[in-house]
Amino acid sequence: MDECSMGAPCHASATCTNTVGSFSCECEAGYTGNGEQCTVESCSPPIGSDLMTFNPSNLLNYPINTIVTYSCVTGYEIEGNNPLSCDEGGLWSDDEPTCVDIDECDQTSEPVCDENASCSNLVGSYMCMCNDGYIGDGQSCNQITCPHLDDPANGSLEPPLTEDPSVFGDTVNVECEPGYSSSGNTERECQRSGQWSGVPFVCNDINECVEDTDNCDINARCSNNEGSYTCTCNNSYRQVGEDCELIVCPTPPVPDNALLVSSSRRQWLLNSVARYRCSTGYTMVGGPTSTCQESGDWSEQPTCVDINECELNSVRRPCDPSALCENTEGSYTCQCNEGYRGNGIVCELIICSTPSQPANGNLISDTPAPYLLASSVEYTCNTGFSLLGSASATCMETGVWSTPEPTCRDINECLDPSISRCDDNASCTNRFGSYTCTCNNDYSGDGFSCTRTFISFYRSSTF
Structure with a gap:
């Protein structure tokens, strides 16, 4: 029996094939099913994603030969085949593509950022950031500059600023003059804001005396001055270089x-x-x-x-009025005048004692007593006496006579025939102050003249 001709229960879009003792139903091309039930053959709807859309996207079914085109949101690009077609069997011609991030920073043909900006790729996008020293939206960047700074009073900027504007990142330090120090910051930097960091430089006077940074000697006082200080040595000290030395x-x-x-x-x-x-x-x-x-x-x-003691008045004059004063260096000499003796301070008249007349002699003087210096006397003896000692004496400065007083002694005339004058035939007999001549026996005469006689008698003569 031919079930197909007898109205077999195949779908209208199916083909019925009679078989021995049975039949089969098979959906026609473009349909799918068991033959008894056939539906139009189609591909599963595209999935897509938040990053990817597809077109057409409004179909319930995607029949065979339907072509779907995919597109990605901005910042992404399709990776995979696109478009896809729904092929027989209800399968898409390839796997659904994906949207991958576009690295805009890698596109060198037409830079997306300013030349003074850095490009940072983001998921689905990118970001342009101006480089250090520049400001802007990254698409357009301008160099950051800071206003000109003037040197502070009592200081200078290092490095010195020129007329060219300072740019971001530039730093400047302050160098205060000796005796000054910077209050607050000592360095300022040109910031992104176009302003210098910190506060304006100020060089304030250093009170070296308070901060104990002076080099004053331990024996000195420190006094602060504007930009400096002074050291003044204490009493009894004097300045020797930087030191104070005890005077x-x-x-x-x-x-x-x-x-x-x-x-x-x-x-x-x-x-x-x-x-x-x-x-x-x-x-x-x-x-x-x-x-x-x-x-x-x-x-x-x-x-x-x-x-000059010699010029002092008579009351203070050191020498005796009868002395000669002679000034010497640091002293004086007093010398008694001639006729005076003493140490010059006290002088006395030189007077020699009155000499005695010698026994059996005479004292002869031209000046009467008293006998002063240089007075002289002479001595003589009577006949029959001879002078024993000096026949003259002079009064000396010592107040004594130059020679002792002489004496008159008896002359033994008998010893000197030239004196006695006795006859050769007489004998001489000395007497005190005289002598006698007596003719020898057998002679007669006065002793000074004796003649021989034969008359025996004795006769003498005395003188």
Whole structure:
């Protein structure tokens, strides 16, 4: 039996094929089903995504040969085959494409950002950011500049700014003059805002004395000045370079013919006073003191000049009125006048004692007593006596006679025939102050003349 001709239950869009003892239904091309039920053959609807659309997108079914075109949202591009067609069997000609991010920054043919900007790729987009030192939306970038800065008072900028504008990233430091320091920031930078960072530079005076940055000596006072300071040595100290040195004068000089009264000090400090007095025989010219000065030297010392004692008035004159005064350096000499003796300070008239007349002699003087210096006397002896000692004497400066008083002694005339004059035939007998001649026996005469006689008698002559 031919079920196909007998109205087999095949779908209208199916082909019925009779078989032995049965039949088969097969959907026609373009349809799918078991033959008894056939529906138009189509591909599953495209899926798409948030990033990808397709067209047509309003069909319930996508019949065979339907062509679908895909497109991506801005910033993405299709990766895969596009368009796709619905092929027989209800299959799409290829897998559905995907939308992948477009790297706009990699498109060098026509840069999307300003030449002074950096491009950052984003998912589905990109971002242009102006480089450091530039400002703008990235599509257009202008260089960031900051206003010109002037040197602060008492300072300067480093590096010095030129007429060219300062640009972003430029830094400038302040260098204050010696004696000044920067308050607040010491560096400013040109920022993205086109303004300098920090606050304006200010160079303030440094109070070195308060901050203990001075180099004053420990024995000095520090005084702050604008931009500097001064060191003043304390009392009794003086400036030697940067140091303060205790003012010590050397041992006071002692002028000629002077004596230092205050000489027991170990140190002669500032304003120490040295006192002087003159040696005996000198008088002082100038004040009796000298002062240790800030220079470490002594003020002028006095001088001691010789006193001419001989010119002093009669009350103070040192010599006796009967003396000659002779001034010497630092002293004087007194010499008694001629006819006086003594030390010159006291002089007495030179008087020799009155000499005695020698026994058996005579004293002869042209001047009467008293016998003064240089007075002279002479001595003589009587006949029959001879002078023993000097026949003259002079009154000397010592107040004594130049020679001792002589004596008159008896002359032994018998010893000197030239004196006795006795005859050769007589014998001589000495007498005190005289002598006798006696003729020898057998002679007669006065002894001075004797003649031989034969008459025996004795006769003598006495003189």
